Amino acid sequence: MTDTSHKPKRNKPSQAREDILSHAKLLFRQKGFTAVSMNDLVESVGLTKPTIYYHFSDKETLFTEVLIEMMRHGNELFTAGINRCKTTREKLARLSEGYMRFSPTSLSTMIRDAGENLSEPHVKKVMEAHRFYLLTPITAIFEEGIRNREIQAGNAEEFALFFISWIDAMTTLKAAYEGRPFDAKGTSGKMVEIYLDGIGRTG
Numbered sequence: 692m693t694d695t696s697h698k699p700k701r702n703k704p705s706q707a708r709e710d711i712l713s714h715a716k717l718l719f720r721q722k723g724f725t726a727v728s729m730n731d732l733v734e735s736v737g738l739t740k741p742t743i744y745y746h747f748s749d750k751e752t753l754f755t756e757v758l759i760e761m762m763r764h765g766n767e768l769f770t771a772g773i774n775r776c777k778t779t780r781e782k783l784a785r786l787s788e789g790y791m792r793f794s795p796t797s798l799s800t801m802i803r804d805a806g807e808n809l810s811e812p813h814v815k816k817v818m819e820a821h822r823f824y825l826l827t828p829i830t831a832i833f834e835e836g837i838r839n840r841e842i843q844a845g846n847a848e849e850f851a852l853f854f855i856s857w858i859d860a861m862t863t864l865k866a867a868y869e870g871r872p873f874d875a876k877g878t879s880g881k882m883v884e885i886y887l888d889g890i891g892r893t894g
Contacts, residue, residue: 708746710736716757720796724754724808755813758801762824768793770828779836780883783854786829788879790858797863799856826851842887854886 714736718727729750733740747753772789773782805817826848833847833854842850861878 707738707742711738711743711746711753712757712760715753716761719754719757719801719804724750724804751809751813754805755809755816758798758805758817759820759824761798761801762820765790765794765798766824766828773832779832779839779841780887782832783886784879784883786832787854787858787861787882788875791862791873791875791879794859794862797859799859800863825855829855857882857886 711732715727715732718731718735722731727750729740729743732743732753736743743753747756769786769789772785776782776785802817802821806814809817829851830848833842833850836842837844837847861882
């Protein structure tokens, strides 16, 4: 039998799609939607334009899929991270730490880019993914905290939206510290402390 274990493997269609998404994610993060051309992607990923168009019909579709993939991956990361946490405080701290460690850019900036440049059907898909992968599961954390009387009664979805916005802002700050020490764990702990306990004087 011929040994083929060391022969280079050709890109399967699914692998090509993943490669396109990976390179597109990097380009869109660096330049934004309008500054990236399909030719840029051809040069970056090393595939032909027909191959790229086989998987993604146009740049709008590709940008939409990049955003959805980022949110799906983020959901996997924070879900795995909070599974062993018991309290709302622990879950929020783990969530924010993971977001700051692994999110490469401000998601809200890219979503705003989508709102300004994509057609309505694509924007709808992005926002549906945002609700499914981020807003709904984070809202559930606050709902559980309210039920357990760990936090005050209120609109859990609003609590989640505020928290997501704050984490995202801190992720942008992290990028500004690139190349310098950034204490994601300490920062996330302080964020949750301020968010849940406030910074107003007591007594």
